[in-house]
Amino acid sequence: MTTAPINASDHHVEVAHGTPWKEYFSFSTDHKVIGIQYLVTSFVFYLIGGVLAELVRTELATPASDFVPREVYNELFTMHATIMIFLWIIPSLTGGFGNFLVPLMIGAKDMAFPKLNAIAFWIIPPTSVLLLMSFFVGPASAGWTSYPPLSLITNKAGEAIWIAGVILLGTSSIMAGLNFLVTILKMRIPSMPMNKMPLFCWAMLATSALQLVATPVLTGAMVLLGFDLIIGTAFFNPTGGGDPIVYQHMFWFYSHPAVYIMILPAFGLISEILPVHARKPIFGYQAIAYSSIAISFLGLIVWAHHMFTSGTPDWLRMFFMIATMVIAVPTGIKVFSWVATVWGGKLRLCSAMLFGMAFVSMFVVGGLSGVMVAAVPFDIHVHDTYFIVAHLHYVLFGGSVFGIYAGIYHWFPKMTGKMLNEPLGKIHWALTFVGFNMTFLPMHVLGLQGMNRRVAEYDPQFATINMICTIGSYILAVSTLPFIANAIWSWMAGEKASDNPWEALTLEWTTPSPPPHENWDIEPVLVVGPYDYGMNHKLPVNIPLAKESEPVLAAGPNSALRAEGNPEVSPSENSEE
Numbered sequence: 332m333t334t335a336p337i338n339a340s341d342h343h344v345e346v347a348h349g350t351p352w353k354e355y356f357s358f359s360t361d362h363k364v365i366g367i368q369y370l371v372t373s374f375v376f377y378l379i380g381g382v383l384a385e386l387v388r389t390e391l392a393t394p395a396s397d398f399v400p401r402e403v404y405n406e407l408f409t410m411h412a413t414i415m416i417f418l419w420i421i422p423s424l425t426g427g428f429g430n431f432l433v434p435l436m437i438g439a440k441d442m443a444f445p446k447l448n449a450i451a452f453w454i455i456p457p458t459s460v461l462l463l464m465s466f467f468v469g470p471a472s473a474g475w476t477s478y479p480p481l482s483l484i485t486n487k488a489g490e491a492i493w494i495a496g497v498i499l500l501g502t503s504s505i506m507a508g509l510n511f512l513v514t515i516l517k518m519r520i521p522s523m524p525m526n527k528m529p530l531f532c533w534a535m536l537a538t539s540a541l542q543l544v545a546t547p548v549l550t551g552a553m554v555l556l557g558f559d560l561i562i563g564t565a566f567f568n569p570t571g572g573g574d575p576i577v578y579q580h581m582f583w584f585y586s587h588p589a590v591y592i593m594i595l596p597a598f599g600l601i602s603e604i605l606p607v608h609a610r611k612p613i614f615g616y617q618a619i620a621y622s623s624i625a626i627s628f629l630g631l632i633v634w635a636h637h638m639f640t641s642g643t644p645d646w647l648r649m650f651f652m653i654a655t656m657v658i659a660v661p662t663g664i665k666v667f668s669w670v671a672t673v674w675g676g677k678l679r680l681c682s683a684m685l686f687g688m689a690f691v692s693m694f695v696v697g698g699l700s701g702v703m704v705a706a707v708p709f710d711i712h713v714h715d716t717y718f719i720v721a722h723l724h725y726v727l728f729g730g731s732v733f734g735i736y737a738g739i740y741h742w743f744p745k746m747t748g749k750m751l752n753e754p755l756g757k758i759h760w761a762l763t764f765v766g767f768n769m770t771f772l773p774m775h776v777l778g779l780q781g782m783n784r785r786v787a788e789y790d791p792q793f794a795t796i797n798m799i800c801t802i803g804s805y806i807l808a809v810s811t812l813p814f815i816a817n818a819i820w821s822w823m824a825g826e827k828a829s830d831n832p833w834e835a836l837t838l839e840w841t842t843p844s845p846p847p848h849e850n851w852d853i854e855p856v857l858v859v860g861p862y863d864y865g866m867n868h869k870l871p872v873n874i875p876l877a878k879e880s881e882p883v884l885a886a887g888p889n890s891a892l893r894a895e896g897n898p899e900v901s902p903s904e905n906s907e908e
């Protein structure tokens with residue numbers, strides 16, 4: 332691209348070939364290439380983690396431990412959780428969507444530190460190979476929480492590799508967080524003050540702060556645990572006088588915020604997707620933006636709600652209970668704002684929107700069971716039961732994974748220049764929705780009835796419900812097939828996407844699909860807030876600044892009450908010239 336983008340048909344000539352595929356296997360410093368590298372790599376790990384989940388569920392299909400030996404069962408759920416958290420959700424949401432979208436949304440050519448960005452990504456592939464290789468020596472089997480003293484006496488080689496892996500992945504995450512923080516604060520175009528920034532960028536700001544503050548504590552815990560394991564110190568090892576509870580404090584000081592590292596970016600994606608497909612301004616822009624910041628602050632002071640049964644004194648349990656429940660306030664503000672955004676809109680029920688709305692409803696289930704387990708007496712009752720497993724999957728799968736899928740359907744045209752196939756997308760959505768609820772909803776009942784988590788064998792009274800969960804999980808596994816077929820086929824031979832197939836207002840849609848290197852030839856100028864749908868202007872309105880034209884600063888992003896007219900621009904109308 333050397334000329335100014337005058338009209339859309341020019342772009343299509345320019346980008347006909349997109350990014351050469353070899354670029355994706357190289358040490359590229361282009362934020363868009365790195366974003367897609369993250370997304371594809373992490374999705375591969377989703378599949379691997381998914382296979383492990385299916386092995387776990389197959390074992391649990393029947394009460395007796397007959398499919399895999401009990402020790403292997405422990406390894407399977409430990410590695411399942413580790414892979415899902417550290418190699419799928421966190422890298423795809425922060426590294427994948429964060430990298431691809433943040434610079435485009437703020438009008439920057441790239442991230443603040445492009446090389447650091449590439450390094451952060453390239454730490455992941457070798458580390459994940461290392462983690463997978465631990466299957467040859469017996470992988471970690473003490474759960475993804477790796478509590479001592481159990482983690483010090485089982486599968487030592489696998490545990491050592493696990494510790495090294497977590498330290499490396501944490502380092503990558505810290506680098507990424509630093510980069511996003513500086514990028515968002517320093518690289519915005521001059522016409523974009525903080526309060527006109529897309530909400531995804533606010534979410535990434537809050538997430539990055541958490542990555543910077545919390546992750547080093549995990550690293551510290553891992554280093555000390557590694558010393559205990561390898562050279563026999565006794566920081567946490569009670570046989571040498573160490574205190575395992577200190578480990579739990581350090582671990583959860585990271586791992587509770589980690590759930591917000593996994594959910595805040597998904598919140599951000601949803602805040603972008605709902606207004607576009609409801610053709611309405613977002614409701615409560617500032618409330619959504621500031622609640623992200625509030626959640627990340629509160630997220631740092633509630634870690635001990637994971638330790639209600641660890642001998643925590645009553646007065647302290649009280650504090651952590653109340654502080655945890657307070658998080659429901661900013662979270663509720665977001666949920667109500669999303670509902671109000673969709674309310675009365677002209678909904679375009681495309682796959683992205685369906686996943687987006689499923690996200691909101693499923694996350695509410697996880698959020699409500701979250702408030703329940705925040706209550707000390709209830710938590711004592713359901714501690715270490717399947718109620719917890721149900722809760723965490725509603726948040727992580729119903730929340731993060733649905734958010735990721737919504738994001739992929741929404742931004743695939745921008746990333747690849749091709750549209751995804753809608754009928755396949757809807758099949759994918761329906762199967763995922765049914766499979767997910769069939770797998771995890773009954774687990775609440777199992778938990779209330781007292782079925783323990785992390786057991787390969789259980790009382791036959793739980794057999795029926797477990798069989799239902801297992802069948803549900805197979806549906807869930809099958810549900811990924813139409814998606815994989817769709818993504819590969821559409822990327823290679825799908826319908827060509829226009830620059831702005833959804834008639835969206837954020838800046839990334841003002842550049843060609845896929846965007847050229849450095850995103851724009853000339854700096855774009857903000858002429859309209861990111862969510863001013865239905866106002867009297869022609870789409871798209873954020874134009875790149877041509878030399879002669881004057882920058883015009885227009886409406887604010889929260890002009891909800893002016894949402895009238897023009898809500899029904901059909902997505903195909905300007906898609907092919």
Ligand code: HEM
Pocket residue numbers: 381384385387388408411412413415416420474475476720723724727728732770784785786804807808
């Ligand atoms: C195909 C979908 C999935 C199925 C069938 C599944 C199933 C399971 C099962 C049966 C367990 C063992 C629970 C236990 O005995 O403690 C488990 C644990 C876990 N899963 Fe999943 N899972 C799925 C997807 C995910 C996803 C997408 C995540 C995202 C982060 C995730 C995160 C976890 C975590 C963190 C644990 C550890 C729970 C613990 O510490 O006990 N899972 N999963």
Ligand SMILES: [Cu+2]
Pocket residue numbers: 586587590633634636637
């Ligand atoms: Cu927590």
